[in-house]
Amino acid sequence: MTAKKINLTVVGSIALDTITTTKASRREVLGGSTTYACAAAALFTRPGMVGVVGEDFPVKHKQKLQRRGIDLAGLQQVPGRTFRWSGVYAADMNNRSTLSTELNVFADFSPQLPDAYQKSRVLFLANIHPDLQLEVLRQVRQPALVAADTMDLWINTAKRNLRRLIGKVHMLLINDSEARALTGCGSLLDAARKINTWGPRYVLIKKGEHGCMLVTKSQLALLPAFPVQKVVDPTGAGDSFAGGMLGYLSTANKIDEATVREAMLYGTVAASFSVESFSLEKLAVLPRSELLRRLRQFRGMLPG
Ligand code: AMP
Numbered sequence: 001m002t003a004k005k006i007n008l009t010v011v012g013s014i015a016l017d018t019i020t021t022t023k024a025s026r027r028e029v030l031g032g033s034t035t036y037a038c039a040a041a042a043l044f045t046r047p048g049m050v051g052v053v054g055e056d057f058p059v060k061h062k063q064k065l066q067r068r069g070i071d072l073a074g075l076q077q078v079p080g081r082t083f084r085w086s087g088v089y090a091a092d093m094n095n096r097s098t099l100s101t102e103l104n105v106f107a108d109f110s111p112q113l114p115d116a117y118q119k120s121r122v123l124f125l126a127n128i129h130p131d132l133q134l135e136v137l138r139q140v141r142q143p144a145l146v147a148a149d150t151m152d153l154w155i156n157t158a159k160r161n162l163r164r165l166i167g168k169v170h171m172l173l174i175n176d177s178e179a180r181a182l183t184g185c186g187s188l189l190d191a192a193r194k195i196n197t198w199g200p201r202y203v204l205i206k207k208g209e210h211g212c213m214l215v216t217k218s219q220l221a222l223l224p225a226f227p228v229q230k231v232v233d234p235t236g237a238g239d240s241f242a243g244g245m246l247g248y249l250s251t252a253n254k255i256d257e258a259t260v261r262e263a264m265l266y267g268t269v270a271a272s273f274s275v276e277s278f279s280l281e282k283l284a285v286l287p288r289s290e291l292l293r294r295l296r297q298f299r300g301m302l303p304g
Contacts, residue, residue: 006071007250008041009117010034010243011050011136012126012149013106014057014075018086019235019278021093026233029279030061032083033126033149036236039283040270041124041247042069043291048117050074050136051128052109054082068284073114080105093231094208101153106132113139122250125169126239127151130161137168145255147171147202147246149238155182166195171202171260173242179205188213189220202260206238212264221261226272226298233278237271240283244270244291269295 012034018027034051041047048071057077066072081104089096111132123140125133125148133148140146148169154162155178162182166172172195176188185191192203192215205213209231211224245260245267252259269291274283 004116006048006116006120007045008122008124008246009048009050009074009113009120009136009140010037010041010124010126010246011074011111011132012037012124012128012239013083013085014049014051014053015083015085016057017235017279018084018099019233020086020088021233022089022091024232024278026278028084030064031085031235031279033128033236033239035065035280036239036274036283037124037126037243037246038065038070039068039280040240040243040267040274041250043244043270043286043288044247044266045250046071047243047247047250048074048114048120050111050113050117052076052078052083052105054078054080054105057082064280064284074111074117076109076112078105087235089234093234096234098153103129111136111139120250121145122147122246122255124242124246125149125165126242127154130154130158130165133165134161134168137165145170145246145249147173147242149173149242150178150182151175152178152181163198167199169200171204172200173204173206173238175206175208175238179203189215202257204264206241208234208237212241212268214260214264216257219257221264223264223268224302226268226294227301228272228275231275234275235278236280236283237275240274241267241271243267265295265298266291269298 013032015032016028017031179191
């Protein structure tokens with residue numbers, strides 16, 4: 001059942017991921033950009049998930065998402081196979097290669113936003129084909145904040161529409177190598193400033209274990225990652241970061257540079273839990289009290 005008010009709507013992939021690290025591997029576990037983002041955002045609000053799965057999508061995954069407090073009225077289940085992605089990590093747990101991407105049911109997906117989602121305060125266009133992100137953007141009524149994420153696949157195969165999308169959002173989240181590939185700039189600061197001129201007021205560059213950087217026309221903010229002792233699976237770190245950040249912002253009194261800076265702390269801490277297990281094993285059951293405890297610990301580590 002759809003809750004009356006949805007503060008945050010998230011569209012993106014819902015996936016069965018096959019992941020290999022140097023220590024272990026997992027086959028067809030629950031993943032996807034919207035899945036990680038919603039699981040993190042659910043620590044703050046009841047996010048509305050928009051996406052599609054095939055008839056092979058296990059019921060237990062749906063139940064897990066529901067138990068986390070994610071609204072599934074925007075999730076379609078159709079004949080066909082669920083989106084699949086597989087990747088392998090280098091020993092540093094930072095660099096990864098995609099082995100395969102199977103769009104499957106996402107190839108013909110036509111998103112339909114439930115009424116309550118159309119009035120969301122915050123919209124997150126998580127990583128998926130830019131045409132789908134644009135379609136969802138067309139269906140919402142003037143959210144206070146529209147944020148988008150993307151990846152190298154779309155930079156290489158759908159750059160024109162990705163650029164159209166970027167021109168319409170307030171915030172772009174992108175990792176360091178993708179920012180360079182998108183803009184052709186070697187310097188991350190140049191890349192971020194160039195993206196600022198295309199439209200987004202907030203450009204958030206994710207740098208994996210090195211944290212993140214916020215660039216606006218007037219400000220620059222840097223935050224390290226929370227030092228995790230044992231990284232088990234970095235998949236979804238970027239999406240959990242975004243989900244934590246935007247979940248927090250969707251319930252904040254104001255959305256401005258100061259609150260975005262504060263939100264970066266929440267995103268960073270959410271991401272740190274995500275990488276401590278495969279799939280959503282940890283994030284999907286994390287109590288808010290544990291997040292807040294680590295947040296206090298994190299603040300204590302920052303100078304000043
Ligand atoms: P991250 O590690 O934050 O980049 O997110 C990884 C998640 O993104 C995985 O769970 C994948 O299922 C999903 N993913 C990988 N490639 C794509 C793609 N091309 N489009 C949408 N989602 C993807």
